Amino acid sequence: MNLFGKKNYISLEKPETRRPERRMKSKEPSIPDGMWIKCNSCKNIIYKKEVTKYKLCPNCEAHFRMSPTERIAITCDEGTFEEFDVAMHPKNPMGYPDYDKVIEKAQKKAQITEGVVTGRCQIEGHDTVIAIMDSHFMMGSMGSVVGEKVTRAVEYATAHELPIIIFTTSGGARMQEGIISLMQMAKTSAAVKRHSDAGLLYVPVLTDPTTGGVTASFAMLGDIILAEPNALIGFAGPRVIEQTIGQKLPEGFQRAEFQLEHGFVDAIVKRDDLKMTLYKILKMHRPTTGYANFDPLREDDSYEPTELMRERSVKAKPMQAWDKVTAARQMKRLASVDYMDTIFDDFMEMHGDRYFRDDPAIVGGFAYLDGQPVTVIGVHKGKDLKDCAARNYGMPSPEGYRKAIRLMKQAEKFNRPIITFVNTSGAYPGKEAEENGQGEAIARNLYEMSGIKVPILCLMIGEGGSGGALALAVGNEVWMMENATYSILSPEGFASILWKDGKRAKEAAGVMKITAQDLKELQVVDDIIPEYGGADEDALTSIANYMKGNMKKFLKAQQGKSGAQLAAERYERFRKF
Secondary structure, three states, X not given: OOHHHOOOEEEOOOOOOOOOOOOOOOOOOOOOOOOEEEOOOXXXXXXXHHOOXXXXXXXXXXXXXXXHHHHHHHHOOOOOOEEEOOOEEEOOOOOOOOHHHHHHHHHHHHOOOOOEEEEEEEXXXXXXXXXXXXXXXXXXXXXXXXXXXXXHHHHHHHHOOOOEEEEEEEOOEOHHHHHHHHHHHHHHHHHHHHHHHOOOOEEEEEEEEEEHHHHOOHHHOOOXXXXXXXXXXXXXXXXXXXXXXXXXXXXXXXXXXXXXXXOOOOEEOOHHHHHHHHHHXXXXXXXXXXXXOOOHHXXXXXXXXXXXXXXXXXXXXXXXXXXXXXXXXXXXXXXXXXXXXXXOEEEEEEOOOOOOOOOOOEEEEEEEEOOEEEEEEEEOOOOOHHHXXXXXXXXXXXXXXXXXXXXXXXXXHOOOOEEEEEEEOOOOOXXXXXXXXXXXXXXXXXXXXXXXXXXXXXXXXXXXXXXXXXXXXXXOEEEXXXXXXXXXXXXXXXXXXXXXXXXXXXXXXXXXXXXXXXXXXXOOOOEEEOOOOXXXXXXXXXHHHHHHHHHHXXXXXXXXXXXXXXXXXXXXXXXXX
């Protein structure tokens, strides 16, 4: 197949740079050209020199639309951008009347030959392929050349084993190219699939607007999806929805913040923070081998408990099973995010299940463990009553489990070890959870985790309630904190079902074998993490040091193991029961 010899394309010289003709509006005040601009968000008239290179409104920080040239200037290292396919220009595949004039007008307005600029560059020294769509060119509509240039950029990235970043902005399909425009959705998506199958990183950055066929193809297929604040993102634009079905849309519908809440983007990043965010992502996803690439300067770090914690540990009174149930449920007990913040460096949280919602009960993302990239996932109950309510008291919904397994599969793709922190009374049992497939989501996690080909370490840090906890605890090793619990259901539930008396919960706790010590005997857990008198703020440093030192030992022990071996060992660990 001769990809570069299709009849739909001819090469033209870059059109001569000319200013578009001014359009005078008789009933509107005249704004001197080049001096003032209007913010469509806050409606203020702004002196142009007050707008920085990031094109942010100085009053409300609204993000103005940018040209590819402007985008390259703030994203790429100076002098590193090398453009691909500079003069590619379409014929008229559908014979649309005066299409050549439409194209010529768009070229004069945008000062580029088509609606996307592609090339290779460096971002803080990291090589990457980049594509930037331009809303000034026919509203970034995806015609055959846009699709072809994007596809070629992805193919180049695949062939040269490079990541690719695509800044999307589009009103959708290019109507003048009809069905040929529609075909670009399949073509670009197929190219992204090949790039992903090669184990390479793809990051779309969704800017205002990203709609139609671009949203329904390569814009939503990234490993990590970023968005600019308040960007319009959707398949059918608001006007199409209102005109087609007569439905009035609520304020904020389809904006970036809406899409974050509904699980379709990982993070919203302000433009002046974007280059550094992209750098951190590119750095995290550099090819590595093995699972113990620790910073040699950290080898002498001490992971011993403080003297105070040693004293507290000695003075701690023995606890019965019910005492541990009570301790595990305390609001002041250290949460997953406490350990994540203390143990790991540069944690970057990712959001969403890509289907329906972002579940705040599950916190996940990637970070460094003394230089080794890891994926970290934790169930978070909340730190106060308001936070607990927002996080549904640490009871994950199906969306939470789907987010977790999405991040685990991503970790597998990029050869990152997985570390989970589990503290939940159980999966959320509500009506909505059942409607959205709670059982299937838990089953899917058990299914997928069993075969993941990177090391998985699971830590039970509080309550471990039934299948809702197990869904994040199918690990090569499972550790449990000294005063945590892990059980088939709550002692109250156990007593109610077997003894028809929920008031016998204390008695039930004693016979259920739910403590770390009991479960170590049963080989359900592999290690017991000391609490040094109780898992509170005072003990955080000592507990975190214990965890960190032993995490490094665990990962060193996985060195040299193949993915198949890691999955086989995990299978045998649970097969024995």
